[in-house]
Amino acid sequence: MTPPSRLALVPFVSVQNMMGLVRHIGLAQVLRDLAAAIEADFLRWEEFDKTPRVASHSDVGVIELMPTADKAHYGFKYVNGHPKNMKEGLQTVTAFGLLADVATGYPILLTEMTMLTALRTAAMSALAASHLAPKGARTMAVIGNGAQSEFQCLAFQAVCGIDTVRLYDIDPTATAKCAANLAGTGLRVVSCTSPEQAIEGAQIVTTVTADKRNQTILTDNMVGAGVHINAVGGDCPGKTELHRDILMRSEIFVEYPPQTRVEGEIQQLDPDHPVTELWRVMAGTAPGRTDAAQVTLFDSVGFAIEDFSVLRYVHARIKGTRFYDDLDMLADPDDPRDLYGMLQRAG
Numbered sequence: 446m447t448p449p450s451r452l453a454l455v456p457f458v459s460v461q462n463m464m465g466l467v468r469h470i471g472l473a474q475v476l477r478d479l480a481a482a483i484e485a486d487f488l489r490w491e492e493f494d495k496t497p498r499v500a501s502h503s504d505v506g507v508i509e510l511m512p513t514a515d516k517a518h519y520g521f522k523y524v525n526g527h528p529k530n531m532k533e534g535l536q537t538v539t540a541f542g543l544l545a546d547v548a549t550g551y552p553i554l555l556t557e558m559t560m561l562t563a564l565r566t567a568a569m570s571a572l573a574a575s576h577l578a579p580k581g582a583r584t585m586a587v588i589g590n591g592a593q594s595e596f597q598c599l600a601f602q603a604v605c606g607i608d609t610v611r612l613y614d615i616d617p618t619a620t621a622k623c624a625a626n627l628a629g630t631g632l633r634v635v636s637c638t639s640p641e642q643a644i645e646g647a648q649i650v651t652t653v654t655a656d657k658r659n660q661t662i663l664t665d666n667m668v669g670a671g672v673h674i675n676a677v678g679g680d681c682p683g684k685t686e687l688h689r690d691i692l693m694r695s696e697i698f699v700e701y702p703p704q705t706r707v708e709g710e711i712q713q714l715d716p717d718h719p720v721t722e723l724w725r726v727m728a729g730t731a732p733g734r735t736d737a738a739q740v741t742l743f744d745s746v747g748f749a750i751e752d753f754s755v756l757r758y759v760h761a762r763i764k765g766t767r768f769y770d771d772l773d774m775l776a777d778p779d780d781p782r783d784l785y786g787m788l789q790r791a792g
């Protein structure tokens with residue numbers, strides 16, 4: 446049998462290799478690089494094919510496909526969200542993704558994206574806060590101390606200069622895990638026993654809990670003037686974290702309105718409630734925070750362009766490294782029309 450040509454081999458980044466790549470570059474640098482990559486793509490927002498992600502809901506969770514493309518590349522991510530998984534020893538969120546060449550339709554990268562989703566979600570949150578949080582913010586409350594939480598803390602440290610995190614989770618073992626993981630990172634870590642204690646003195650509040658229902662992690666009286674809220678955990682129909690009254694007095698910023706109106710905190714609002722697309726703030730065509738007393742809210746749900754940006758980043762960064770394997774996943778007959786002959790010869 447003739448071996449497949451180079452073009453037919455697709456680089457595959459396993460979880461092991463993703464961790465190797467991140468440690469090789471350095472986590473803080475990766476988070477800064479991803480924020481920069483996402484911002485560069487948000488600045489060319491109109492060049493992308495955009496569609497809300499395709500979601501398949503069940504009683505216990507959701508499985509989603511997130512595609513987008515520009516003129517050169519096509520990308521998609523497969524991702525799930527199953528809050529009950531954690532109690533069974535499984536991840537709430539797992540993912541993998543693919544990048545393809547638009548010119549040939551050939552895949553050029555297949556990669557794990559569980560680790561990469563945590564990195565990109567954190568980088569996106571920090572990027573949004575760099576445009577919206579009050580100037581000089583140094584303290585962030587993090588409510589929900591599960592798989593995403595350390596990445597959020599470290600992205601805000603690397604991108605926004607946060608030096609103190611105040612942690613709270615209904616499960617104290619989650620807070621203890623997060624605090625232990627953040628030891629030695631340079632962050633001052635304060636473990637709290639209530640959400641009220643966690644938000645004391647915090648200029649930024651991140652909510653990153655998982656529960657498949659409308660929760661009230663924050664009520665209106667808990668949110669002081671000038672705070673920036675980074676609401677990450679509410680990302681599905683019927684799965685929100687904030688009381689509606691908070692939304693009514695916040696300036697709300699979103700990724701892609703047709704998706705966020707269905708999945709985000711704003712599913713609680715009228716469909717024409719005004720929101721600002723973040724890319725417009727980055728491009729300077731819409732205002733971000735306009736005064737120090739304003740409550741700003743990034744209603745994060747995760748959009749396909751963010752995954753596209755990080756897929757391209759990984760594709761570029763694995764070149765010349767040992768952090769991938771070649772996968773023989775495309776048939777490659779010598780004569781493109783003789784696929785059947787290839788099968789016969791294999792016998």
Ligand code: NAD
Pocket residue numbers: 526528531537538562566588589590591592593594613614615616619653654655656660662676677678679680745746747748
């Ligand atoms: P996880 O299951 O590992 O952790 C969730 C944590 O939330 C758990 O420790 C749990 O005890 C805690 N929690 C639940 N209810 C709480 C409450 N009322 N108060 C305080 N803590 C509470 O989940 P994860 O992987 O860290 O993901 C967290 C959330 O972020 C999920 O809902 C997930 O769907 C969402 N998410 C969003 C994006 C995005 O782009 N917006 C990306 C990835 C994940």
